[in-house]
Amino acid sequence: MIKTIFLKELLELLRDKKTLVFMVVLPLLIFPALFGTVAVLAGKQVQQEQTRVLNYYIANEEQAADFAKLMKADDSFSLFEPSAQEQNATWEQWLRAGKVDFVLAVSDTHQSELEQHTQSHWQLHFNNAELTSSVWSRVYRLVEKFNQQITSDKFNALGLNESQYQGVIQPIVLEKKDIAKKKESLGTQLGGIIAYIILPLCLMGAIYPAIDLGAGEKEHGTLESLIITPTHSVAIVLGKFLTIVTTSFTCAFMTVLSLLLWGFIFAQALAVEAVVEIVKTLGVIDMMLALVMLIPVVLFFSALVLAISIYARSFKEAQNYMGPLTILVIAPLVIAMLPGINLDWQWAWVPITNVALSVKEILKGQFDLVLVGFVWLSQVAMAMLMLAFTMFWFKREAVLFR
Amino acid sequence: MIKVEQVCKRFPLKDAKRVNQLNQSDPRIYGRFFNVLDNVNFSCQQGEILGLLGANGAGKTSLLRILSTALSPDSGQVLYQQQNAHQFKATVRKKIGFLSGSTGLYDKLTGLENLQYFAKLFGMDDEQFEASLANLNQALDMGDYLNRRYQDYSTGMKQKVAIARAVIHQPDYVIFDEPTTGLDIAACEVVLQFMAQLKEQGKAVIFSTHHLDEVERLCDRVCIIERGKAVFEGDLTQLKQSANESTLQPAVLKLMQSSR
Numbered sequence: 001m002i003k004t005i006f007l008k009e010l011l012e013l014l015r016d017k018k019t020l021v022f023m024v025v026l027p028l029l030i031f032p033a034l035f036g037t038v039a040v041l042a043g044k045q046v047q048q049e050q051t052r053v054l055n056y057y058i059a060n061e062e063q064a065a066d067f068a069k070l071m072k073a074d075d076s077f078s079l080f081e082p083s084a085q086e087q088n089a090t091w092e093q094w095l096r097a098g099k100v101d102f103v104l105a106v107s108d109t110h111q112s113e114l115e116q117h118t119q120s121h122w123q124l125h126f127n128n129a130e131l132t133s134s135v136w137s138r139v140y141r142l143v144e145k146f147n148q149q150i151t152s153d154k155f156n157a158l159g160l161n162e163s164q165y166q167g168v169i170q171p172i173v174l175e176k177k178d179i180a181k182k183k184e185s186l187g188t189q190l191g192g193i194i195a196y197i198i199l200p201l202c203l204m205g206a207i208y209p210a211i212d213l214g215a216g217e218k219e220h221g222t223l224e225s226l227i228i229t230p231t232h233s234v235a236i237v238l239g240k241f242l243t244i245v246t247t248s249f250t251c252a253f254m255t256v257l258s259l260l261l262w263g264f265i266f267a268q269a270l271a272v273e274a275v276v277e278i279v280k281t282l283g284v285i286d287m288m289l290a291l292v293m294l295i296p297v298v299l300f301f302s303a304l305v306l307a308i309s310i311y312a313r314s315f316k317e318a319q320n321y322m323g324p325l326t327i328l329v330i331a332p333l334v335i336a337m338l339p340g341i342n343l344d345w346q347w348a349w350v351p352i353t354n355v356a357l358s359v360k361e362i363l364k365g366q367f368d369l370v371l372v373g374f375v376w377l378s379q380v381a382m383a384m385l386m387l388a389f390t391m392f393w394f395k396r397e398a399v400l401f402r
Numbered sequence: 403m404i405k406v407e408q409v410c411k412r413f414p415l416k417d418a419k420r421v422n423q424l425n426q427s428d429p430r431i432y433g434r435f436f437n438v439l440d441n442v443n444f445s446c447q448q449g450e451i452l453g454l455l456g457a458n459g460a461g462k463t464s465l466l467r468i469l470s471t472a473l474s475p476d477s478g479q480v481l482y483q484q485q486n487a488h489q490f491k492a493t494v495r496k497k498i499g500f501l502s503g504s505t506g507l508y509d510k511l512t513g514l515e516n517l518q519y520f521a522k523l524f525g526m527d528d529e530q531f532e533a534s535l536a537n538l539n540q541a542l543d544m545g546d547y548l549n550r551r552y553q554d555y556s557t558g559m560k561q562k563v564a565i566a567r568a569v570i571h572q573p574d575y576v577i578f579d580e581p582t583t584g585l586d587i588a589a590c591e592v593v594l595q596f597m598a599q600l601k602e603q604g605k606a607v608i609f610s611t612h613h614l615d616e617v618e619r620l621c622d623r624v625c626i627i628e629r630g631k632a633v634f635e636g637d638l639t640q641l642k643q644s645a646n647e648s649t650l651q652p653a654v655l656k657l658m659q660s661s662r
Contacts, residue, residue, distance in 0.1 A: 004522045008511070015510040221506035225567065228470045229523040230495040397473055398414070 001231045005239025006246075013209055013247065022208050023247060027201075027255040032262040049134045054101040055080045057091050063110035064122075067146050074142065095125055102126035102135045114150070183281050184364045190278070191360025192337035194290060196330075198252050199352070202298045203329055205251025206244050206305050207322045213240045214309025215318035218400075227400065237306070237391045244302040283365070290359045293372070296379035297355050301329075303386035307393050313402050336360065343368070348375050355379060404446045404469065404575055404606050409478035411439040411464055430630055437630055438464045441478070444625040444635045446606045448574070451597065453617040454610040455654055456627035462610040463503060465627065466579045469608065470500035482575060496524060499573035503580050505564050509553035513544070513563040516552055517570050524571035531570070538566045541596050558589030565593060569600070576600050578609040582616065594620060614650045626657055633661040 013019045057080045061068050071077050080100045082089075091103045105123040107113060113120040122143070126135040155165035178185070217223040226236060305322065312318035329352060335341060336356030343357035354375045361367035393399050412435045430437045438461045446452040456462050467473040469480055471491050480487040487494045507516045514535075521531040538544070542562045547555065552563065561581070569576060578597070582590045597620055600607050611617060617624060617638070624641060626634040634641060634657050638650065645653035 001523065004519070008508075008515075008519050011515075012508055012510040220509065221502070221504040222508055224467075224472055224502050225505050225507070225520070226523075228472050228495060228498070228500050229520065230492045230525065231523045232492070401467075401473065 001235040002238045002242070005231070005236060006242045009209075009213060009240060009243040010246065013212070013243065016212070019208065019212075019247070023205065023251050024254060027251065028258045028261075031255070032258055036262065046134075050138075051076070052134075053078050054135060054138065055099065057094060057100050057103045059091055059103055059105040060108045060110070061106065063108060064106045067106070067143075070146055071142060076138065077142075092125075095127075102139065104139065117154070181365075183283075184366065186278065186281050187286075187363030187365060188360060191290070191363040192333075192356055194363070195294065195356035195359045196333045196337060198256070198294055199297060199301075199333060199356075200326060200329055201252040201255050202248045202294070203301050203305075203326060206248040206298075206302050207325070209247045210244050210302070210305035210309045211312075211315055211318040211322065213243060214306055215312040215315050216309075218312075219314050223400065233394050234391050237387075237394050241302055241306055241387060241390070244306055245299060248298050248302055286362050286365060290362045293355055293358050293362065293376060293379075296376065296383045297352060299383035300379065300386050303383060303390045307386070307390040310390070310394055311399055311402070332356070343371055343375070345371065348378075351379070351382065403448060403481075403483060404608065405481040406442055406444050406465075406469070407479050407481065409439055409442045409465070409468060409475045409480065410437070411461075411468060411473065411475050412437045428629075439468070439475070440630045442627070442630075442632045444632055446575075446608050446623075448606050449601055449604045450622045451601050451607040451609070451620050453621035453624040454608060454627060455612075455614075455617065455624055456610075457658060460627045461630040462627050463579055466500070466577055466608070466610060467502065469577050470498055470502070471495055472500070472502075496571065497574045499569040499571070499576045501565055501568040501578045501581060503583065505568075505579075507552045507560070507564055507567060510551065512551055513548040513555070513559075513566075516563065517548070517567055520567050521570050526571055534570055534572055535566075538570065541599055542566055543592055558585050561585055561589060562592065565596065574605055576605050576607045576609075578607070580610055580612070582611070582613065614654065618650055626654060628658045628661045631661065633657055 053076055055078050056071070058064070058068055058071070072079060080094065082094070082099075086094065086099065089097075091100070094100045095103055103125040105125060107120045107122055110120045110122075124136065124139055126133070128136070151165065151169070152162075155168070160168065217226065227233070305325070308321045308325075309318045312321055332350060332352035333356050335350075335353045341347065341357065343354065343361050347357055348354050348371055358367070358372045358375045361372060412432070415431070415434050415436050428436075430440070442461075442465060444452070454462050454465070464473065468475050469487070471480075471487050471494060474488050482494050482497060485494060487498075507513075508519070511519065517535060518531065521534070526534070539548070542565060544559075544562055544566065547559055548563070552560065555563065561584070565578070565581065568578070576597075581593050581597070585593065594616060597607055597609065601620075621638065623635065623637050625632055626641075634644065636644070641657070642648060642650065642653045645656040647653035647656060
């Protein structure tokens with residue numbers, strides 16, 4: 001009977017255009033197209049901004065003639081030459097009117113500060129509201145270059161060579177020597193992200209069919225026909241539960257497949273090499289183990305959304321209940337991504353976070369089998385309890401005939 | 403034979419505002435509960451059609467749901483051939499065919515797939531299903547539209563397939579909740595003729611309706627439910643006599659009003 005119910009639910013879902021859109025078209029075509037377009041447009045915008053010639057004006061130019069010369073020599077900057085009418089306005093007005101992209105206000109005592117070896121404070125005036133603005137970084141680079149030139153000249157005058165003045169400026173250089181193995185670093189980086197990407201996807205893949213299989217059946221009046229058959233309520237719940245688990249995994253699988261596919265299309269061989277490198281470093285067995293860790297959570301989600309859906313009177317009511325679930329799932333996953341949080345007996349009791357931390361430990365290749373085993377078994381127990389609750393829930397008249 | 407003995411059912415009222423509104427007029431409100439059925443008794447023999455009459459909200463649908471085992475009574479019992487329906491649900495359900503007023507079928511499946519699905523849930527094999535389907539196809543005049551998706555059906559076609567779904571497993575007891583509501587004359591005639599056939603086949607048929615012409619045409623006996631109580635059970639002659647009326651409509655109205 002479970003098989004009969006499962007196959008019928010699956011057939012009905014596959015014939016539903018909305019399901020196909022959510023499970024196949026959205027992850028395989030629409031999401032990548034959307035994200036790809038946004039990425040390409042954003043990239044182009046940033047590139048345009050980086051290469052755009054910036055109009056500028058230097059206030060107190062006579063104090064920094066050398067710098068003005070350096071700026072003029074740079075093709076990416078263009079000195080603003082005001083017309084006769086524009087000369088009546090102040091440089092603040094030029095800036096507001098967009099005649100110039102920035103004004104560099106040199107200290108009016110710069111020359112004397114230079115001679116007395118004191119710091120000179122210059123101001124860069126520009127509109128920083130645009131997120132893509134490159135004014136600060138581009139001018140900063142040029143000022144840094146000029147700074148180095150002045151410093152070098154001053155040390156030369158004191159008779160110090162290049163290496164000596166580097167020693168004066170920065171007597172100690174701290175070098176980073178990472179003893180972490182490549183697998184450990186990659187595991188830490190990818191561990192949190194894998195759970196963060198896959199679990200919400202599984203939840204999304206579970207929600208829509210769950211609403212259809214519970215509240216949807218109530219709304220269409222088919223649930224009553226179903227519960228008066230001799231089929232045991234446990235079989236009905238299991239049939240529906242397995243359907244939700246299947247769609248949940250399919251949705252996550254489709255999205256991951258889509259990422260790989262589009263990664264390959266966009267980056268060609270580079271993406272394949274990167275994937276091969278990651279798989280080689282992390283190891284196929286550890287990656288499989290990490291995915292096995294996620295199974296009980298998906299089972300728990302599936303039972304939970306089915307219980308909620310059975311309780312709801314209508315499709316709309318079920319959607320309202322499901323909304324906050326995504327936040328409840330993402331919050332514990334974010335905790336697992338925070339630096340310094342590792343799996344221990346304290347975190348092992350926190351649902352979802354413990355699974356994400358276990359995935360991280362497994363991919364790092366240094367996991368405590370007892371601790372990870374405890375997390376997995378506790379999640380399996382939670383999933384089974386949730387499923388048992390859903391079965392109990394499905395027998396209640398007050399739930400079925402609200 | 404179906405025997406309903408001292409069946410009582412109450413539902414909790416969760417909406418306090420509604421409780422206060424109802425409290426003033428409806429005697430079925432008891433604290434935070436609504437007594438939907440109060441000590442209901444009646445029976446229906448094999449080869450007999452019993453009509454369930456009553457105003458909207460009288461408790462007919464809840465009673466039929468209890469008969470179908472979708473709901474359980476708080477007290478009392480429903481016996482099918484001396485077998486308690488709510489103690490032996492799985493066995494009894496195989497013998498009951500129930501069509502509720504809100505029954506729908508699966509939109510994305512064809513009529514045939516819907517019937518096949520329910521036949522499997524009732525434990526029928528392919529051979530039994532084919533035989534049953536052939537009979538129903540002829541009786542309900544379903545034609546070749548069974549291969550189209552349920553969502554594409556007209557109201558009449560939907561109701562015919564829904565009735566076929568309810569009796570695909572050849573039950574001994576058939577319970578219909580307002581089976582002709584919303585149907586056109588032709589579809590209505592098919593359903594009424596089908597119910598007469600069920601009676602001829604020796605099945606016990608209980609159906610609720612507001613159409614007294616259907617009652618006069620089909621019913622051997624009637625049971626009137628008024629505010630959760632069975633206020634009359636008997637044949638149509640007894641009904642008219644007890645109300646001292648010559649026609650059915652004033653008789654039913656009189657009995658309903660006198661019990662308020």
